[in-house]
Amino acid sequence: MESYLLTYLLFTPIVGSVLLLFFPKSQEKAIRWFGLAVTLAAFVISLVIYFKFDSSLSTFQFTHQIQWVKSLHISYSVGIDGISLLLILLTTFITPLTLISSWSAIKKNVKLFTFFMVFLEAAMIGVFVSLDLFLFYVFWEAMLIPMYFIIGIWGGERRIYASVKFFIFTMAGSLLMLVAIIWLAVYASNQIGYFTTNLLELYRVGPNVPHEIQRYMFLAFFISFAIKVPIFPLHTWLPDAHVQAPTAGSVILAGVLLKMGTYGILRFCLPLFPQSAVYYAPYISVLAVIGIIYGALVAMVQKDMKKLVAYSSVSHLGFVVLGIFALTPESVQGAVIQMVNHGLSTGALFLLVGVIYERTHTREIAYYGGIAKLVPVYATILMIVSLSSIGLPGLNGFIGEFLILIGSFQSQVLGSWWFVIFGATGVIFAAVYLLWMYERVVWGRVTNPKLETLKDMNTRELVVLIPILIFIVWIGVYPSTFLNVSHAATQGILHTVSSFTFNFL
Amino acid sequence: MENSIFLQLLPHIILGTAIVLAVVIEISTEKSKQILPWLAVLVFFANAIIALYRIPESVTVYGMLSVGGKAAIFDFIFNFGALIGILSSVNYIKKYGAYFGEFYIIVLTSVLGMMLLAGSLDLFTVFLGLELMSISFYILAGINRKKLSSNEASLKYFLLGAFATGFVVYGIALIYGSMGNTNLKFMFNHFPNLISHPLFVIGMGLFLIGFSFKIAAFPFHMWVPDVYQGSATTVTGIMSTIGKAAAFSVLIITLTAVTTGSAPHTFEDYFIAISLLSMLYGSIVAIAQKNLKRMLAYSSIVHAGYMSIGLAAGNAASIGGIIFYLAAYTFMNLGAFGVISIIEGENDDRVNLDSYAGLNKKSPVLAGFMALFMFALAGIPPLAGFFGKYYVFVGAIEQNLVWLAIIGITASVISIYFYLRVVVYMYFKDELEDFTIEKNIPGLTAVAISALAVLVFGIVPDLLMSVIISALK
Numbered sequence: 001m002e003s004y005l006l007t008y009l010l011f012t013p014i015v016g017s018v019l020l021l022f023f024p025k026s027q028e029k030a031i032r033w034f035g036l037a038v039t040l041a042a043f044v045i046s047l048v049i050y051f052k053f054d055s056s057l058s059t060f061q062f063t064h065q066i067q068w069v070k071s072l073h074i075s076y077s078v079g080i081d082g083i084s085l086l087l088i089l090l091t092t093f094i095t096p097l098t099l100i101s102s103w104s105a106i107k108k109n110v111k112l113f114t115f116f117m118v119f120l121e122a123a124m125i126g127v128f129v130s131l132d133l134f135l136f137y138v139f140w141e142a143m144l145i146p147m148y149f150i151i152g153i154w155g156g157e158r159r160i161y162a163s164v165k166f167f168i169f170t171m172a173g174s175l176l177m178l179v180a181i182i183w184l185a186v187y188a189s190n191q192i193g194y195f196t197t198n199l200l201e202l203y204r205v206g207p208n209v210p211h212e213i214q215r216y217m218f219l220a221f222f223i224s225f226a227i228k229v230p231i232f233p234l235h236t237w238l239p240d241a242h243v244q245a246p247t248a249g250s251v252i253l254a255g256v257l258l259k260m261g262t263y264g265i266l267r268f269c270l271p272l273f274p275q276s277a278v279y280y281a282p283y284i285s286v287l288a289v290i291g292i293i294y295g296a297l298v299a300m301v302q303k304d305m306k307k308l309v310a311y312s313s314v315s316h317l318g319f320v321v322l323g324i325f326a327l328t329p330e331s332v333q334g335a336v337i338q339m340v341n342h343g344l345s346t347g348a349l350f351l352l353v354g355v356i357y358e359r360t361h362t363r364e365i366a367y368y369g370g371i372a373k374l375v376p377v378y379a380t381i382l383m384i385v386s387l388s389s390i391g392l393p394g395l396n397g398f399i400g401e402f403l404i405l406i407g408s409f410q411s412q413v414l415g416s417w418w419f420v421i422f423g424a425t426g427v428i429f430a431a432v433y434l435l436w437m438y439e440r441v442v443w444g445r446v447t448n449p450k451l452e453t454l455k456d457m458n459t460r461e462l463v464v465l466i467p468i469l470i471f472i473v474w475i476g477v478y479p480s481t482f483l484n485v486s487h488a489a490t491q492g493i494l495h496t497v498s499s500f501t502f503n504f505l
Numbered sequence: 506m507e508n509s510i511f512l513q514l515l516p517h518i519i520l521g522t523a524i525v526l527a528v529v530i531e532i533s534t535e536k537s538k539q540i541l542p543w544l545a546v547l548v549f550f551a552n553a554i555i556a557l558y559r560i561p562e563s564v565t566v567y568g569m570l571s572v573g574g575k576a577a578i579f580d581f582i583f584n585f586g587a588l589i590g591i592l593s594s595v596n597y598i599k600k601y602g603a604y605f606g607e608f609y610i611i612v613l614t615s616v617l618g619m620m621l622l623a624g625s626l627d628l629f630t631v632f633l634g635l636e637l638m639s640i641s642f643y644i645l646a647g648i649n650r651k652k653l654s655s656n657e658a659s660l661k662y663f664l665l666g667a668f669a670t671g672f673v674v675y676g677i678a679l680i681y682g683s684m685g686n687t688n689l690k691f692m693f694n695h696f697p698n699l700i701s702h703p704l705f706v707i708g709m710g711l712f713l714i715g716f717s718f719k720i721a722a723f724p725f726h727m728w729v730p731d732v733y734q735g736s737a738t739t740v741t742g743i744m745s746t747i748g749k750a751a752a753f754s755v756l757i758i759t760l761t762a763v764t765t766g767s768a769p770h771t772f773e774d775y776f777i778a779i780s781l782l783s784m785l786y787g788s789i790v791a792i793a794q795k796n797l798k799r800m801l802a803y804s805s806i807v808h809a810g811y812m813s814i815g816l817a818a819g820n821a822a823s824i825g826g827i828i829f830y831l832a833a834y835t836f837m838n839l840g841a842f843g844v845i846s847i848i849e850g851e852n853d854d855r856v857n858l859d860s861y862a863g864l865n866k867k868s869p870v871l872a873g874f875m876a877l878f879m880f881a882l883a884g885i886p887p888l889a890g891f892f893g894k895y896y897v898f899v900g901a902i903e904q905n906l907v908w909l910a911i912i913g914i915t916a917s918v919i920s921i922y923f924y925l926r927v928v929v930y931m932y933f934k935d936e937l938e939d940f941t942i943e944k945n946i947p948g949l950t951a952v953a954i955s956a957l958a959v960l961v962f963g964i965v966p967d968l969l970m971s972v973i974i975s976a977l978k
Contacts, residue, residue: 138886175914
């Protein structure tokens with residue numbers, strides 16, 4: 001039973017999305033509820049997995065392996081550790097909420113939309129559970145198609161440009177990764193006697209690849225993930241995709257899709273190519289810090305709320321990358337928890353922007369002003385989420401950023417305080433751009449008469465946002481619940497890296 | 506003895522009998538147009554099934570032809586592909602103004618030519634098969650003689666094709682001159698000695714150039730865009746898939762000497778050059794195309810390039826990969842041309858991208874199929890097209906041709922743009938042209954079969970790959 005749990009989790013949305021195709025197009029209500037039921041079922045299964053998960057182990061659990069393509073030794077091989085578990089929970093938690101949030105926003109072709117959302121969930125789960133590089137690659141690419149359609153069909157004015165750019169950017173990176181995967185598998189066939197893409201076997205092969213070649217391999221994987229994260233200067237697709245995507249698309253994009261990049265770095269780049277990871281860590285950290293500051297500065301001058309949140313993602317994910325490549329226990333733990341935090345906070349910010357956009361059909365900051373009196377509940381929730389994104393102690397953002405900065409401070413791999421000193425300015429800038437936006441939108445007097453009729457949040461919207469708020473406070477007040485889950489796994493990765501390089505722990 | 510040879514040649518005999526029978530039916534009854542397509546479907550289906558049974562064992566007939574084994578895999582691809590092509594054509598050729606019984610007869614003869622090519626063990630058989638296939642194609646390209654575009658396509662194809670055949674014949678003559686024999690087995694066995702013979706090398710070079718023309722590789726591609734655009738859509742579908750597969754089968758057979766002989770990679774540089782140029786040229790020029798048939802013509806050049814990577818690598822993994830790729834390409838391309846043939850109007854219209862704008866609203870089913878074929882052609886996993894590329898790349902990297910694989914993925918990234926553009930038009934744009942799509946049950950069946958094959962061979966590639974591997978051993 002236990003070994004099948006991940007398969008159930010993965011196939012629930014796959015089967016659900018196929019069943020959705022048999023619904024008549026006009027039955028929009030039934031389609032919406034069915035889509036919600038499928039994603040909630042996936043959430044329940046992931047909770048079962050959470051309670052059965054033994055967080056004291058750093059090895060993969062619930063593993064399950066079936067031969068898939070015999071001629072190339074590709075297997076359907078799944079399993080999770082603490083890092084994947086947190087991200088799976090985030091995925092299954094966010095997806096039903098976004099589905100509910102889209103009930104009023106998506107009026108066109110509901111069937112196709114729900115199908116793509118549920119299928120997207122399956123692909124995202126697939127990415128987090130795969131223990132075979134090939135299987136991982138299949139899900140990594142499969143995820144592109146639904147997102148491409150979601151942006152392209154239900155997006156804003158420049159949706160075609162944004163969706164094609166999104167697709168080509170990601171594809172360009174991942175094809176490079178494909179060549180590296182094949183190269184690694186061919187190398188493995190010379191070392192251990194057979195062609196394999198099994199991750200656990202490649203963990204033993206990767207670190208022994210001659211270092212000059214290993215660096216190319218590392219870069220091939222890393223660029224693919226860096227595009228997804230996105231790390232400066234590969235971020236240009238992100239603002240376009242975010243701004244053009246419908247709210248549900250933006251939430252999934254920010255909440256889960258970007259994490260796939262940082263997850264990939266943790267799962268593949270570090271343990272497969274530890275020497276190269278240490279070699280490149282300072283350079284990548286420089287890019288991360290540039291990303292933190294650049295994203296924040298650009299966010300500051302945005303006139304469009306959604307664009308502001310999009311650029312803030314570049315800044316926040318810079319922290320995650322810095323934490324990963326500082327390679328200390330605290331910073332990597334901080335990076336993992338920050339991945340979850342960013343998913344919750346930024347997801348919530350996009351939802352909130354979506355809520356008000358549905359009412360006024362504009363995201364121009366200048367259009368608003370003084371809405372605190374008109375929509376007090378909305379203003380309060382926006383305040384809490386903004387503060388969480390800024391990193392106020394007591395809310396989730398603080399924990400992640402604090403751990404990352406503390407860890408990077410002690411990092412021997414980085415070997416300099418300057419990373420932290422510059423990185424920390426990102427926290428200050430975050431306060432500037434978010435509070436400034438908040439001030440312009442919420443406070444002051446109502447200057448725009450069109451706003452007088454603005455309605456506050458309805459029950460459905462509260463149902464979507466309150467669960468997120470609960471976790472924002474929970475992680476902020478008692479982070480151990482979540483840190484414990486990933487602790488053993490991050491230590492395991494760091495142990496692998498240090499055992500192949502030098503003892504810096 | 507006599508009996509067993511009869512059995513071994515059964516598929517060829519079935520096809521030959523069917524051709525004669527079809528001619529008789531065509532002469533004797535007015536209703537031939539309704540009978541012949543189903544006769545052809547029946548024959549192709551029977552031959553495809555027989556081919557499947559004959560894969561495990563390969564037999565040589567009089568030293569001229571091999572049946573079973575690798576040849577049987579190709580026979581399966583040809584017959585199954587032709588079956589799909591015929592189903593697409595049943596309603597289409599009425600619309601196209603080529604409602605003749607001869608159409609089916611000529612498709613039957615072309616498949617007979619392909620089967621001779623894939624089984625050839627002698628340069629004479631190669632030539633015989635090549636001519637039977639090519640001449641059938643020249644006629645098919647010009648099947649509607651009242652249409653200017655069709656005439657142009659046929660004439661261009663014929664003139665340039667005859668030129669290429671001339672290369673092949675001249676090559677065969679020189680090879681014969683250098684080894685005093687036309688037997689391919691003889692050539693394999695004496696390859697190391699022959700390769701030092703300048704006449705032989707020139708002969709092989711001419712031979713390969715002739716077939717590079719047939720697989721539509723750069724720089725022998727000049728005929729492709731015009732012929733693909735001008736011919737009837739379903740004819741283009743057949744030519745571009747199983748016709749290409751037949752030409753590749755000969756290249757694979759002749760290069761067996763390279764893979765098994767003691768002088769490997771003699772022609773590696775040649776194939777590297779044509780694959781590199783085909784991939785880059787085809788993918789860049791395809792971006793500028795508005796006509797879907799023309800776009801797929803350039804895409805066909807790109808795919809010839811990917812497959813040639815496998816010829817350059819020339820190891821077991823890549824040869825298996827090419828065969829898988831050819832099968833996958835047959836299904837996805839026939840499917841795409843099938844959709845185009847359903848949508849196409851009476852006067853060669855409705856083949857431009859604009860006609861596909863908002864197709865999802867007109868016909869969600871056709872749009873869904875077309876999107877599937879476009880993603881498969883672009884190589885998105887887990888569809889059949891991806892695995893073809895994957896196997897070929899594995900072969901290339903095993904042969905240390907990593908840089909060629911990287912050029913290959915560069916071309917893939919460029920290709921995504923024009924494949925996705927079709928999807929963009931179908932799903933993201935509003936309708937630009939107002940027309941209704943006629944009901945076409947056989948055509949839709951053909952498309953559905955192709956789609957099923959693209960999905961099944963993508964999700965369970967072993968179904969096909971294990972067979973290919975066993976046949977190559």
